[in-house]
Amino acid sequence: MATAAIGRDDAVIRAAREVFAEHGMSAPITEVAQRAGVGVASIYRRYPSKNELVEQVRIAAFRLVIAEAEAARAEEGDPWRALSRFMHRCMREGSGIGTVLPQLEQRYAFSAEFRGLQQQVAELIEVLVEDAQRAGELRSDVDWTDILLLFKHLNPSLPTSESRRAELRTRYLGLVLEGLRSEGAALRGPAPGAAEWRALCDNRAE
Known part of the structure; x- marks a missing residue:
């Protein structure tokens, strides 16, 4: 192209x-x-169709997540710094990661490209999480699905500029990262399972 x-x-x-x-x-x-x-x-x-356009918006986000995860692992020797860098970069201004998009029709079938990238995202984030947990820096009751769903919680639709939204994401990500440290109190409720995460990622009820 x-x-x-x-x-x-x-x-x-x-x-x-x-x-x-x-x-x-x-x-x-x-x-x-x-x-x-x-x-x-x-x-x-x-x-x-609009459905295909929304899918491509998500595919673009997947590709960015993958690039940031690979770069963080390759360039950071410390597992906690790699995870922290990954999350900060994904929340930077204009990234679009975590943007809450509308639900697609239940009968809409995602492409093989979408499903392949979705799986690659899951595998890379799982590795980042496991690396930080093995190093004793990330709490043991955090799952890779938690990290990905945090992106949605940290990126709500707010009536302000993207620049200001990015500042707020960075501010609250700092709070979240402190809560992810290994010495934190036990979390309430179970982490999302892979099937639940996939349904939430697709913006569909499980």
Whole structure:
């Protein structure tokens, strides 16, 4: 894909993430096109339905999570610093990770690409968590699913700029990281299982 086309595609994904998070699936594609600075027809040529566009927003987030997890493990010698860096980078301004998007139709079937990346995300985060737990730095009752669902809790839709939202995410992530330390009091309730996490990730009831 040419550089200009990639840039337009990235702009559409960013715009779609913002519009659907703000207005749900009822939002018109014209709003996405306006924010992205492209024509409506060009969006429909690339993404024939809103469901497919929302899936691509999630795929873009998966790819970023994977890149950040791989970089954190490769470049940080300390497992706690690797986990902390990973979470901070995923919450940085403009990342879009954790953005709460609308539910898709129950009959919508996610692509093989989506499912493959979803599984890769789970495996990489599990490794980061296990590394930090083996080092005695992360509490033993935290599961990899907890880390991923924290992204949703830390990135609510707020009526302010993305810059300010990113500042607030960083602030509250600092509090969360202190609670993840190994000496913390026992957590109440069980961690999400893999099936529950997948359903929540898909924005569907299990």
